[in-house]
Amino acid sequence: MAEAKVLSGAGLRGQVAGKTALSTVGKEGAGLTYRGYDVRDLAEHCEFEEVAYLIFFGELPTAAQLAAYKAKLKTLRGLPQALKTVLENIPKEAHPMDVMRTGASMLGNLETELSFAEQQDATDRLLAAFPSIITYWYRFSHDGVRIETETDDDSIGSHFLHLLKGEKPNALHAQTMNVSLILYAEHEFNASTFTARVCASTLSDMHSCVTAAIGSLRGPLHGGANEAAMDMIEKFTSPDHAEQEMLAMLARKDKIMGFGHAIYKDNDPRNGIIKQWSEKLAADVGDTVLYPVSVRCEEVMWREKKLFCNADFFHASAYHFMGIPTKLFTPIFVISRLTGWAAHVMEQRADNRIIRPSAEYTGPELRKVTPIAARG
Ligand SMILES: CC(=O)SCCNC(=O)CCNC(=O)[C@H](O)C(C)(C)COP(=O)(O)OP(=O)(O)OC[C@H]1O[C@@H](n2cnc3c(N)ncnc32)[C@H](O)[C@@H]1OP(=O)(O)O
Numbered sequence: 001m002a003e004a005k006v007l008s009g010a011g012l013r014g015q016v017a018g019k020t021a022l023s024t025v026g027k028e029g030a031g032l033t034y035r036g037y038d039v040r041d042l043a044e045h046c047e048f049e050e051v052a053y054l055i056f057f058g059e060l061p062t063a064a065q066l067a068a069y070k071a072k073l074k075t076l077r078g079l080p081q082a083l084k085t086v087l088e089n090i091p092k093e094a095h096p097m098d099v100m101r102t103g104a105s106m107l108g109n110l111e112t113e114l115s116f117a118e119q120q121d122a123t124d125r126l127l128a129a130f131p132s133i134i135t136y137w138y139r140f141s142h143d144g145v146r147i148e149t150e151t152d153d154d155s156i157g158s159h160f161l162h163l164l165k166g167e168k169p170n171a172l173h174a175q176t177m178n179v180s181l182i183l184y185a186e187h188e189f190n191a192s193t194f195t196a197r198v199c200a201s202t203l204s205d206m207h208s209c210v211t212a213a214i215g216s217l218r219g220p221l222h223g224g225a226n227e228a229a230m231d232m233i234e235k236f237t238s239p240d241h242a243e244q245e246m247l248a249m250l251a252r253k254d255k256i257m258g259f260g261h262a263i264y265k266d267n268d269p270r271n272g273i274i275k276q277w278s279e280k281l282a283a284d285v286g287d288t289v290l291y292p293v294s295v296r297c298e299e300v301m302w303r304e305k306k307l308f309c310n311a312d313f314f315h316a317s318a319y320h321f322m323g324i325p326t327k328l329f330t331p332i333f334v335i336s337r338l339t340g341w342a343a344h345v346m347e348q349r350a351d352n353r354i355i356r357p358s359a360e361y362t363g364p365e366l367r368k369v370t371p372i373a374a375r376g
């Protein structure tokens, strides 16, 4: 179980900034829970759409409710021509998180949330359309093809992989995506979710809240860490090489992406789960380097600094083994975390006061304007 960390200092650490009924993170003895369910239990027994339903509506769906929800999402996978045109104009060199940000924002122009009564529909549309948005842009800009984004895939994870690769995923890949999307779905007041809540607190629309959150998730200290971790581990040719390089990075006091956490003290409960799937995928592709390298990185960081892998670290190798290009790693996080962001927006709206903290002023004392001609 993850232990509670002593929280104080800069970055609002340890400050209670609001209430939520959606999840607990690092609560003593509880690890990570969504609506009272242990994430490990959910990852073992549920589909991602089931977990999304739980996050939005507070209870796990019945079989009929889940079937209806998945059927609804399936109808929302197509993209309007105006959005496709925008995506076709974004260069190949663009950062895929910028594509996601533009995609969410453009959808807000085309299918504006006109009142809060439409919040669930706006959310479901984004949830269903995000895999289409990122893969439509990727396949057009990289392969020159205009893909059909309306598939009959049973799940969002399979839909994403199908669009990306042009063929339906095998069972192992479909299961891994499902688990990955569950693990990334919700995480209390992390930076991107807090961004979404701040935006929601001004009574802004869902697309603005989500667009803002994507900007926050993009950075390497948050969601971007899965890509940064991949960039690092793929340079290591063996576990011994990894150890040597990690020790050098630690000696230089470099930040090592995929390790540490603002709230968890000695373990991120999502890591053990995704690590197991990474190991299965490594065996599937016959990997003898990347997985052992990743394990050695984990050992070195714990031995040297008592720093542990967060959710992002073993996601890097897992996604890589599934043939997902590194630059699409963080957009997958978006596809999943949309559930948490939107649920927080709805929660904020239901009991709102504009979020507006105070600052401790550190600038100059009050002074008079010197006429411009007299300034030296
Ligand atoms: C899904 C997610 O978003 S999980 C987070 C993904 N982000 C990363 O993996 C980026 C790498 N990790 C980090 O930068 C940090 O651990 C964060 C941003 C996640 C948390 O930051 P903080 O809450 O400030 O970390 P914390 O207070 O535990 O840091 C304690 C010490 O460990 C160091 N430390 C923490 N993480 C790392 C790391 N990954 N590599 C090297 N040193 C680290 C800090 O620099 C700090 O040292 P100091 O006391 O000498 O200043």
Ligand SMILES: O=C([O-])CC(=O)C(=O)O
Binding pocket: 025, 184, 186, 187, 189, 190, 191, 222, 262, 263, 310, 311
């Ligand atoms: O909670 C955090 O600070 C970051 C994190 O792990 C997440 O958003 O999943």
